[in-house]
Amino acid sequence: MSFNNFIQNLLNGISIGSLYALIAVGYTMVYGILKLINFAHGDVFMMAVYFCFYAVTLFTVPWWLSVIIAVAGAALLGFLIDRVAYKPIRNAPRISALITAIGVSFFLESLAVVLFSGVAKSFRKVFPSFLGEMIIIGGEEQVKYGQNVIVGGTRIPVITIITIITTAAVLLILWRIVYHTKQGMAMRAVSMDIPTTSLMGVNVNNIIGMTFALGSALAGIGGILWAIRYPQLWPYMGFLPGIKAFIAAILGGIGSIFGAVVGGLILGVLEIMIVGFFPSLAGYKDAFAFLILIVVLSVKPSGLMGQKEIKKV
Amino acid sequence: MSANILEIKDLHVNYGAIKALKGISLKVPKGEIITIIGANGAGKTTTVSTIAGLLKPIKGEILFNDKKINGLPSHEINHLGISLSPEGRRIFPELTVLENLNMGSYSSKDKAKIKGDLEIVFNLFPRLKERMKQLGGTLSGGEQQMLAIGRAMMSSPSLLMLDEPSLGLAPILVDEVFDSIEELNKKGVTILLIEQNAAKALQISSHGYVLETGNITLSDSSDKLLSNSKVKEAFLGV
Ligand SMILES: Nc1ncnc2c1ncn2[C@@H]1O[C@H](COP(=O)(O)OP(=O)(O)OP(=O)(O)O)[C@@H](O)[C@H]1O
Numbered sequence A: 001m002s003f004n005n006f007i008q009n010l011l012n013g014i015s016i017g018s019l020y021a022l023i024a025v026g027y028t029m030v031y032g033i034l035k036l037i038n039f040a041h042g043d044v045f046m047m048a049v050y051f052c053f054y055a056v057t058l059f060t061v062p063w064w065l066s067v068i069i070a071v072a073g074a075a076l077l078g079f080l081i082d083r084v085a086y087k088p089i090r091n092a093p094r095i096s097a098l099i100t101a102i103g104v105s106f107f108l109e110s111l112a113v114v115l116f117s118g119v120a121k122s123f124r125k126v127f128p129s130f131l132g133e134m135i136i137i138g139g140e141e142q143v144k145y146g147q148n149v150i151v152g153g154t155r156i157p158v159i160t161i162i163t164i165i166t167t168a169a170v171l172l173i174l175w176r177i178v179y180h181t182k183q184g185m186a187m188r189a190v191s192m193d194i195p196t197t198s199l200m201g202v203n204v205n206n207i208i209g210m211t212f213a214l215g216s217a218l219a220g221i222g223g224i225l226w227a228i229r230y231p232q233l234w235p236y237m238g239f240l241p242g243i244k245a246f247i248a249a250i251l252g253g254i255g256s257i258f259g260a261v262v263g264g265l266i267l268g269v270l271e272i273m274i275v276g277f278f279p280s281l282a283g284y285k286d287a288f289a290f291l292i293l294i295v296v297l298s299v300k301p302s303g304l305m306g307q308k309e310i311k312k313v
Numbered sequence B: 001m002s003a004n005i006l007e008i009k010d011l012h013v014n015y016g017a018i019k020a021l022k023g024i025s026l027k028v029p030k031g032e033i034i035t036i037i038g039a040n041g042a043g044k045t046t047t048v049s050t051i052a053g054l055l056k057p058i059k060g061e062i063l064f065n066d067k068k069i070n071g072l073p074s075h076e077i078n079h080l081g082i083s084l085s086p087e088g089r090r091i092f093p094e095l096t097v098l099e100n101l102n103m104g105s106y107s108s109k110d111k112a113k114i115k116g117d118l119e120i121v122f123n124l125f126p127r128l129k130e131r132m133k134q135l136g137g138t139l140s141g142g143e144q145q146m147l148a149i150g151r152a153m154m155s156s157p158s159l160l161m162l163d164e165p166s167l168g169l170a171p172i173l174v175d176e177v178f179d180s181i182e183e184l185n186k187k188g189v190t191i192l193l194i195e196q197n198a199a200k201a202l203q204i205s206s207h208g209y210v211l212e213t214g215n216i217t218l219s220d221s222s223d224k225l226l227s228n229s230k231v232k233e234a235f236l237g238v
């Protein structure tokens, strides 16, 4: 692999990894608080893309406004999923919550089929075309087929750069919220001890709802960036990114936000690099994440940043 | 308005099939220190947990300033002015000492008041000030106990319930904690105190209840309880 190729692959990997990280954070925050794997998370990701698509194509709002609408819609959807599906069974055994989560996921996918049809739609014309262009560094100009073209050089898709910058900014904001606001402190407290947090006068259900909304907003942002990169919408588009982000969360140590980010980046870069170095393995790209899952679960189930519980008697 | 800040009438609480409280009634007059003593498993923690809204009674009434509060969620009960320092400290292990204290004043919006309360807590337990930035889970057991009491004080409650505040503290600190409880009480905070250290609890309280396997078997002024032969034998080790 040439140096140019390596850089291209690395940036690509970081950008895909950023998307996994954005989704993984939602899994890990909800798990941290409720010890629940929110299987519907990937479907919130999908719904956000549809919100964006219809805001532009049906309601003709400007594309930047559609982003705001879609992200707010995803946050609201996440909040409602908790209120309607999970809150009523808060004190039920965990297996009930898990089954409910799978049910919510099926429900949202089926709802999307009914509302938006199962036929794939193109996201290509929804956003301005500059997002689909390439930045070319280096290379030399040549005339080919009567046109000026640049040959060689490092080619970086604009969306790759935008994805990395957006993700960094969003995670920074999340960090501020979780570690420097009162509500963020309450979120961390809830993840440690729900009854004691409520003794402090905290409305725990509101904090849980806020956590769902925040995680879903991040998944929504991830979904839109994803759809710009892979411009095809369909009701099951959230499944694979969702599962991979979940694996990234496990890899990083579920419950840890920092772990989810690290896990997402590692998974993204490894996936791209494997294909880059061993093109013959390209067909197994998606299976690779599962291999990682198996290795993590058998070698270090608590993940890279998994916390050991501090207990004092 | 009656002179009782808290009144419990015929309270029954179960854990599944286990009857933990079998119809207890008690009164906490405003401005006083009231103590509940009883053997392990008598139902003391169950009583304060139910008042704080963590458990729902199957029968009976809890009145706070003459208003029924049983059935309210615990955060609303906290907003009314009832604070509980729970059994076993329940410090947030991965929040710093300062954050733990800030959790105590979570629902207060008065910044100046929060600052003042923080000063009071730090004066009471200077150790906490030294360790402000340390994670709660890394404090020693005794330091965690100070933090739990300080945290409960931070919501400036009108009724403060302390479930075994002296547990795990060195004798000199036990005295300090009891002093601070009296001091808080002088500032107008009504206190419901649960203690294994019955002698000390009865010395600072005005009235005591003896709880035995879910029933109140004795209720008298603390002075009388201190000289009661049954209490002496069972709790004072005399
Ligand atoms: N979560 C629970 N599930 C079942 N039974 C419980 C539970 N908590 C308490 N109990 C039972 O209820 C009874 C009262 O317990 P409680 O904790 O109120 O006692 P206590 O007076 O605080 O005792 P101690 O002095 O040991 O703290 C005990 O018999 C106890 O075993």
Ligand SMILES: [Mg+2]
Binding pocket: B044, B045, B046, B087, B163
């Ligand atoms: Mg107890």
